[in-house]
Amino acid sequence: MTARRHLPSxxxxxxxxxxxxVERIMLSGAAARDEAVGPGQPEPSAFRAEPAESPxxxxxxxxxPAWSGDEPRGLPGGTLPRRLIAAAYRREREAPEKVAxxxxxxxxxxxxxxVPYEYARRAEAISVPSTYVRLDGGALxxxxxxxxxxxxxxxxxxxxxxLDRGAIDETYAELGISSERVRLRQDPASPAALxxxxxxxxxxxxxxxxxxxxxxxxxxxxxxxxxxxxxxxxDAAIRAAVWNAVLLGGHHxxxxxxxxxVVVEVPRLREGARRALSRYSxxxxxxxxxxxxxxxxxxxxxxxxxxxxHSFVIAATRGSLSxxxxxxxxxPFEERARAELGITIEVGVGTGRxxxxxxxxxxxxxxxxxxxxxxxxxxxGQPLVPPPRRGCPARGR
Numbered sequence: 001m002t003a004r005r006h007l008p009s010x011x012x013x014x015x016x017x018x019x020x021x022v023e024r025i026m027l028s029g030a031a032a033r034d035e036a037v038g039p040g041q042p043e044p045s046a047f048r049a050e051p052a053e054s055p056x057x058x059x060x061x062x063x064x065p066a067w068s069g070d071e072p073r074g075l076p077g078g079t080l081p082r083r084l085i086a087a088a089y090r091r092e093r094e095a096p097e098k099v100a101x102x103x104x105x106x107x108x109x110x111x112x113x114x115v116p117y118e119y120a121r122r123a124e125a126i127s128v129p130s131t132y133v134r135l136d137g138g139a140l141x142x143x144x145x146x147x148x149x150x151x152x153x154x155x156x157x158x159x160x161x162x163l164d165r166g167a168i169d170e171t172y173a174e175l176g177i178s179s180e181r182v183r184l185r186q187d188p189a190s191p192a193a194l195x196x197x198x199x200x201x202x203x204x205x206x207x208x209x210x211x212x213x214x215x216x217x218x219x220x221x222x223x224x225x226x227x228x229x230x231x232x233x234x235d236a237a238i239r240a241a242v243w244n245a246v247l248l249g250g251h252h253x254x255x256x257x258x259x260x261x262v263v264v265e266v267p268r269l270r271e272g273a274r275r276a277l278s279r280y281s282x283x284x285x286x287x288x289x290x291x292x293x294x295x296x297x298x299x300x301x302x303x304x305x306x307x308x309x310h311s312f313v314i315a316a317t318r319g320s321l322s323x324x325x326x327x328x329x330x331x332p333f334e335e336r337a338r339a340e341l342g343i344t345i346e347v348g349v350g351t352g353r354x355x356x357x358x359x360x361x362x363x364x365x366x367x368x369x370x371x372x373x374x375x376x377x378x379x380x381g382q383p384l385v386p387p388p389r390r391g392c393p394a395r396g397r
């Protein structure tokens with residue numbers, strides 16, 4: 001998928017899940033407004049949704065109406081125009097690929113259930129703030145009600161997958177029913193493994209019905225003749241998840257836009273080291289370092305300023321700087337300067353509400369790095385980059 005460029009002020013939410021649930025999420029705005037945009041009506045600009053792609057030979061989900069429903073005001077993301085991009089799949093194992101293909105085209109990822117979220121998390125495919133539509137609470141109550149009222153199953157003897165044991169116990173406690181005989185497989189394994197778990201318990205007579213969060217498991221159990229009820233998200237859970245995604249994206253935007261300052265000092269250019277270099281050599285080294293830092297800063301559209309004879313200041317945003325620091329787990333420039341220029345530089349990183357505040361924290365971090373190498377950068381007076389472990393190189397999440 002080719003990433004579509006979007007306005008800097010536009011919050012883009014990627015929606016990952018099976019086709020039917022993704023469609024429900026994309027259409028959830030109409031439910032929030034209790035009305036749909038009809039023919040001839042202007043489309044509100046606060047919320048636009050569009051599918052990212054569809055499998056070959058299959059029609060895309062219908063275009064959803066726009067949403068500009070009532071929302072809390074004064075919160076991050078509350079006034080940003082939003083756009084939803086659908087990344088639907090047919091099999092759960094496709095979730096990591098769908099997330100990876102969305103890449104930098106989105107600000108936040110909304111998973112249709114805990115299942116694709118777990119698949120993507122285990123594959124380390126998630127690189128943006130993420131949340132998912134919850135299937136406990138109202139969704140679990142609804143499934144239990146259908147099992148008991150519509151199908152007359154004994155809900156004290158059931159098997160459930162994916163959900164958390166604590167949420168199940170809490171639901172049963174509120175219903176005044178014992179959950180001791182409820183069998184759970186919380187690990188979101190393959191559909192075949194989950195279906196085998198439910199079928200084995202049912203054939204042994206330990207359960208009367210299976211409750212599953214996966215459509216693929218439901219289909220397998222139906223073919224095997226095992227009674228099954230699908231746990232489906234409620235409209236309220238979907239709306240809450242969309243708003244959570246908006247909040248996450250808004251907070252991430254604010255944090256990424258925070259001003260970041262990098263202070264770089266060259267020890268060989270300090271006053272005490274000047275005797276070791278001629279004036280020409282000092283000027284040449286200073287120009288070399290400035291040229292090196294300018295090249296590095298251009299990669300993140302930052303600005304380099306020479307502060308004095310032996311130090312430089314780089315002004316950037318926290319979001320852009322994170323790409324050079326592997327999400328603030330490594331200091332920028334040091335290794336490359338040593339490898340490409342054969343010199344040692346000292347680096348301090350700081351963020352703040354103003355340029356002066358960010359530079360103050362960066363210089364504080366630089367001073368700390370000289371006295372305590374573990375504390376190599378600072379954010380508002382606190383270490384920003386964690387101390388490296390011996391024998392275990394730091395890496396980004």
